Amino acid sequence: MVLDMEGAKSWTLASIGALSSWSLAQSSIGAALHRDIILWTGLSIDPLLILLPVITGASLLLAQEKGAIKTAALLGFLYFLPTVGGVKIWEVPAYTITSSLLFLALTLFIYMEETSREAKRLEKAGFEPDELSEVFLWNLKTSSAFVVLGFLMALALQLRSGFGTSSYGPLPLLSLPLLAVLLGAFVAFHGRRSEGEARKLRKVAKVYMVAGDTFEVSKKEITMDSTFLLLEGGSPVARTVFLELDEGAPDSITLRSPWDLKTLWKVYEYEDGDTKYVLLSQR
Amino acid sequence: MNVPKYLLFLTFAGFVMAVVSGVPGFAYAALIPGTTLALSYLFEPPAGFSIEREIDGDSTSIGRTLTVRVRLRARRGSGVVVARDHVSPGLEIIEGSNRRVFLKPPGKELAVEYTYKLRGTKRGRHTVSPVEVEGHSLLRNMQPSYAVFGRTEVVRVAPKIRNVPRVFVSRLFSKITAGEPGYSHIGNPSTDFKEIRDYRPGDPLRAVNWKATARTGRALVNEYEPEGRTTAMLFIDATSTMSAGGKGSTAIENAVGLAISLVRALLRINLRVGLYVIGPGKFETPRSGAAAMENFSRLLASVGVSGREESLNGAVEKVKKALMGKEPVTILITNLTPSNLYEAKEAVKMMKRISGRNKAVVVDLNPYWTISDELGSLAHYQKLRFGEELATEIVHWDVSREPEGVVLKKILGAMNGVRHGRR
Structure with a gap:
């Protein structure tokens, strides 16, 4: 495996499971379970000791079956469920602290998942596993700094409010629209920057198909909205075909070899400096 | 998976939980994904690329090697830089790799050089595509940057020819x-054209190719295959x-x-x-x-x-x-x-x-x-x-x-x- 994140992801998932188990143990479900245990065994056992292995074990199994993200979302919902309609006042500090840990784990979890998924995709595409491992771990560490910064900010607010027991004004709630405005401004800024500055256009077509190993483009037909290219020569082999197209080529192109036929569409567009790059591939 | 959407959902979920449960701590906790997302927009994906590529020859023969040298620079942004080109199946990479990943740190220019060696395994006209570069932001929240550099290089691999004494x-x-x-x-020359060659003393005047002579400034004659x-x-x-x-x-x-x-x-x-x-x-x-x-x-x-x-x-x-x-x-x-x-x-x-x-x-x-x-x-x-x-x-x-x-x-x-x- 290129980037062995599985261990770290399992631990993070187990932590989220532990927080959900704790939350359930505080609820009426936990109390009912406690009662039943006394009835069955005559022993007073904390329901958390029962729920913890059951939920973490089940979540790890579920992650393999249904996917890690769905399992993490389900565990988050289980954590939140007992709090619907309010919690006892003496439980507020505990929920305040555990919720921070929960959000920290969920945020880190998404980065682990995304990083390992991307690393695996590139490994399949033929990139060196060692290099991928090194670069993506470094990237994950850098990304974690942002998450930790957010955690420290949340912690500061919690400390200031006595972990939710004293009022600290409407700042946390107001920060939501503030965040939305900030995000909107950044997105708008980036969007505006990349519009209408390019003077050169570079159009390329890329697709994985069966074509000759030494093919040449032998025929070209251009219609109003499509270009047709015939790739001839060489022995058949499944390969990446990468072709540079004319600036005026339409955004749809059909490549035909004696063994395969692919229609490509514009899938990506990016401007860097004065050049606009357009990639045509399969959707 | 869409990371910004996920983080945005998590942020809103925290605030909704705070309202539904009456626990303000949920809203504080929601600042973790929210702040992460907001900060991530400060760092654009790697961009401002430039690439120089050199191949030490455009022809080789089966079994011989060619060296490809690539110099890559990224001036702006931060994150993962993915560089690759596509080599025809008749060329085998025997040393190094044509698919590389690098990390562009924030505030520092990325300047790297890498080489790989190709060997011709099959006769023919093979190609090495232009270099494709992708830049992914640190937190994968923005559209990746994409650029293409260089041109398609043609490498001719000559076949092995057996000599019969x-x-x-x-x-x-x-x-x-x-x-x-x-x-x-x-x-006696036939009417089958063979080639155009330089004039040699004794060549008949009617053999002179006047158009080619005028174009090149050299006396050239048409040569025809001998009969029989x-x-x-x-x-x-x-x-x-x-x-x-x-x-x-x-x-x-x-x-x-x-x-x-x-x-x-x-x-x-x-x-x-x-x-x-x-x-x-x-x-x-x-x-x-x-x-x-x-x-x-x-x-x-x-x-x-x-x-x-x-x-x-x-x-x-x-x-x-x-x-x-x-x-x-x-x-x-x-x-x-x-x-x-x-x-x-x-x-x-x-x-x-x-x-x-x-x-x-x-x-x-x-x-x-x-x-x-x-x-x-x-x-x-x-x-x-x-x-x-x-x-x-x-x-x-x-x-x-x-x-x-x-x-x-x-x-x-x-x-x-x-x-x-x-x-």
Whole structure:
């Protein structure tokens, strides 16, 4: 495996499971379970000791079956469920602290998942596993700094409010629209920057198909909205075909070899400096 | 997965939980994904790329290596930089990698250089695509940057050519060449154009190519093939039956290798050589001289199994007119199977008619040895029977068991043998 994140992801998932188990143990479900245990065994056992292995074990199994993200979302919902309609006042500090840990784990979890998924995709595409491992771990560490910064900010607010027991004004709630405005401004800024500055256009077509190993483009037909290219020569082999197209080529192109036929569409567009790059591939 | 959407959902969920449960701590906790997302927009993906690529040559031969050197710079942004180019399957990367990832740290320019080595494994015209670069932001929240640099580089890989000793070939063809005035270099010129060459004292004035002379400023003359020179016409089957064989040793690969060596051997003894590739329908009219070898090499370099099905006899029929009156030695290189046997018989009949008093030779490749010995052995016996049915001079080639040089000598021997009426 290129980037062995599985261990770290399992631990993070187990932590989220532990927080959900704790939350359930505080609820009426936990109390009912406690009662039943006394009835069955005559022993007073904390329901958390029962729920913890059951939920973490089940979540790890579920992650393999249904996917890690769905399992993490389900565990988050289980954590939140007992709090619907309010919690006892003496439980507020505990929920305040555990919720921070929960959000920290969920945020880190998404980065682990995304990083390992991307690393695996590139490994399949033929990139060196060692290099991928090194670069993506470094990237994950850098990304974690942002998450930790957010955690420290949340912690500061919690400390200031006595972990939710004293009022600290409407700042946390107001920060939501503030965040939305900030995000909107950044997105708008980036969007505006990349519009209408390019003077050169570079159009390329890329697709994985069966074509000759030494093919040449032998025929070209251009219609109003499509270009047709015939790739001839060489022995058949499944390969990446990468072709540079004319600036005026339409955004749809059909490549035909004696063994395969692919229609490509514009899938990506990016401007860097004065050049606009357009990639045509399969959707 | 869409990271920004996920983080945005998490942020909103925290605030909703705070409202539903009355626990303000949930709203504080929601600042973790929210702040992370907001901060991430401060860092754009790596951009401002520039790339220089050098390849130490545009031609090589099978087994030889070429070094590719790439210098990559990214001036803006931060995150993961992915650089790659796409190399034709006939070029093998033997050292280094053409797919690399780098980390562009925030506030620092990325300047890296990497090299990789290519080796030609198959003859032909291969390509190395422009370099594609992608830049992914640290937190994968923004559209990746994308750029393409350089142009498609063409690398020509020359095939291996077996040399048959000139003495051997001359001895084989001694009976053809001796005393035939038309075979002489100084025979009467025909109307078959050979090449444009520099004027030499004694060349007739009517041979001067005035247009070419005016264009280049040098006196140039048209040279025509001498009359009576023996012609050899090669037919190479590139239809689907030629795709049989093990990986890298298919019938077509071996056939092309053999054809190149054969063409060279025939040109060296001053025969006029023509070539027709059955399937793609590529035709090179009969010609002689060292310059012709370049044309044949270029044509054969890109030959592979064609998707177009053309019958063997149909191909011979097609070029019949161009060979009228020449009585060429005809050679068909194919892989005889039950499915093309009838076509081969018809083709041989036609080849014999074209060749007149000359020779029609069939070279039957058995590529099945490269798959398994059992298959090769079975095919061998079947092919012997097919050969008898064709009733012409036939050379069997058990690919991977018999060297190409030996087969080449057999073909030259068969051409000579038929010339003198041997069956």
